[in-house]
Amino acid sequence: MKQLLYISAACSISPQHTYDAENFLRPVVTSDSSKLYSLDADYSKYISPVAIRRMSRILKQGITAGMKCLEDAGVKTPDAIIIGTARGSVTDMENFLKDMINMQEEALTPTGFIQSTYNSVNGWLAMLTKCTGYNQTFVHRGFSLELCLLDVQLLLAEATETKHILAGGFDELTEEYFTIRNKIGHYKDHPLDSFSLLSHYHTPGSIAGEGAHFFTLSNENKNAACAIYSVKMLQTPGSEELQSSIQGLLSENGLTNEDIDILVCGMNGDSRNHFLIDPLIAGCSGNTTIVTFKQLSGEYDTASGFGLWLTNYLFTHRQVPAELIYKQGASDKIKNILICNVTIANCVAVILVKSARP
Amino acid sequence: MEDLKRTLKQQIIDSLNLQGMKPEEIDDNAPLFGDGLGLDSIDSLELMVLLERNYGIKIEDAREGRKILTSVQTMAEYIQQHRKI
Numbered sequence: 293m294k295q296l297l298y299i300s301a302a303c304s305i306s307p308q309h310t311y312d313a314e315n316f317l318r319p320v321v322t323s324d325s326s327k328l329y330s331l332d333a334d335y336s337k338y339i340s341p342v343a344i345r346r347m348s349r350i351l352k353q354g355i356t357a358g359m360k361c362l363e364d365a366g367v368k369t370p371d372a373i374i375i376g377t378a379r380g381s382v383t384d385m386e387n388f389l390k391d392m393i394n395m396q397e398e399a400l401t402p403t404g405f406i407q408s409t410y411n412s413v414n415g416w417l418a419m420l421t422k423c424t425g426y427n428q429t430f431v432h433r434g435f436s437l438e439l440c441l442l443d444v445q446l447l448l449a450e451a452t453e454t455k456h457i458l459a460g461g462f463d464e465l466t467e468e469y470f471t472i473r474n475k476i477g478h479y480k481d482h483p484l485d486s487f488s489l490l491s492h493y494h495t496p497g498s499i500a501g502e503g504a505h506f507f508t509l510s511n512e513n514k515n516a517a518c519a520i521y522s523v524k525m526l527q528t529p530g531s532e533e534l535q536s537s538i539q540g541l542l543s544e545n546g547l548t549n550e551d552i553d554i555l556v557c558g559m560n561g562d563s564r565n566h567f568l569i570d571p572l573i574a575g576c577s578g579n580t581t582i583v584t585f586k587q588l589s590g591e592y593d594t595a596s597g598f599g600l601w602l603t604n605y606l607f608t609h610r611q612v613p614a615e616l617i618y619k620q621g622a623s624d625k626i627k628n629i630l631i632c633n634v635t636i637a638n639c640v641a642v643i644l645v646k647s648a649r650p
Numbered sequence: 651m652e653d654l655k656r657t658l659k660q661q662i663i664d665s666l667n668l669q670g671m672k673p674e675e676i677d678d679n680a681p682l683f684g685d686g687l688g689l690d691s692i693d694s695l696e697l698m699v700l701l702e703r704n705y706g707i708k709i710e711d712a713r714e715g716r717k718i719l720t721s722v723q724t725m726a727e728y729i730q731q732h733r734k735i
Contacts, residue, residue: 342688342690345669
């Protein structure tokens with residue numbers, strides 16, 4: 293099946309200045325606490341004061357990013373809303389669970405429970421846009437966003453007319469969540485400047501992050517800068533399996549290594565990913581510029597959303613910011629970009645995005 | 651009674667997260683739902699939990715609940731008569 297997903301608009305709320313994309317990397321936001329929290333946006337533009345008082349940060353961020361993404365695409369009511377999240381609203385879940393313990397399961401408030409469900413953001417977006425169409429939430433840890441994209445492909449492949457689908461991913465970082473994952477060795481055990489993450493590649497662990505990334509996807513090219521061609525997921529692959537999967541994906545699309553202008557590499561600075569990342573980078577053609585993003589976003593299950601937002605940014609702005617370059621390649625075109633995201637649990641996602649402009 | 655109403659208003663502000671609002675800005679007799687504070691059905695559940703947690707009052711009958719939750723005045727009167735804590 294080959295169903296192109298044209299990215300009509302993209303919006304991201306992240307630890308960097310991505311919501312106002314014109315100020316992206318001005319300046320680069322860093323942290324020395326191993327935690328990168330998203331920057332707040334003006335939530336009141338899309339959410340009423342009555343509703344906003346009950347919402348946790350990630351709900352506000354997910355809804356705002358989704359609404360702005362539709363607004364930028366000129367779409368009032370999408371045909372479907374499909375979202376991926378590994379954890380949903382962690383703050384609301386924590387509040388609800390703490391309440392259960394403190395109140396001995398008596399007299400529990402409804403808000404924490406209602407907002408902690410994984411599909412809260414979907415529901416709010418559907419209500420705000422009056423979308424009564426297909427509404428789906430994928431909760432599959434490191435592949436949540438990728439499965440959402442696959443579902444969009446399936447839905448658009450069945451469409452006989454132009455459809456606009458709001459798709460995206462979000463995940464939240466809290467102090468408790470950080471503490472738990474830190475105990476199982478997901479984060480660096482020494483302090484570091486977040487922007488220097490990749491130079492700490494010889495030690496295990498990464499830095500924690502969060503974000504909400506949304507995309508208005510269509511089966512028709514309406515001023516899109518690029519389109520998603522293929523999405524592939526590999527659960528704990530070996531190095532050779534990853535290499536052969538990438539070659540297979542490229543050849544399915546009539547491409548070779550030399551045709552990849554940019555590799556958007558989701559390496560997370562964890563030494564335990566060496567066996568995948570090193571051959572991946574070594575296997576790149578001399579044409580390919582390698583850019584990295586987890587020093588900007590931090591690591592979390594739907595961090596590939598930052599990579600996809602960044603890819604759309606590169607196609608839109610047609611230049612690669614120097615701060616992102618890991619290795620400069622010979623190609624000065626931006627025609628084919630390969631995203632390769634590797635999570636701490638070694639879930640690997642490969643996404644091929646091609647220019648939609650002649 | 652005045653002390654109770656002041657405390658109740660602060661509890662309503664805290665439990666419903668009415669940011670930027672002060673107890674003195676809530677009129678004793680203004681309707682809590684609709685035109686007054688503009689609360690909604692989820693808020694009514696929160697208010698029922700508030701009564702149970704802070705005053706040991708459990709509202710079983712929805713019709714009775716609607717009358718009790720009309721305003722701060724009606725809530726305070728009911729609390730004064732039925733509080734267990």
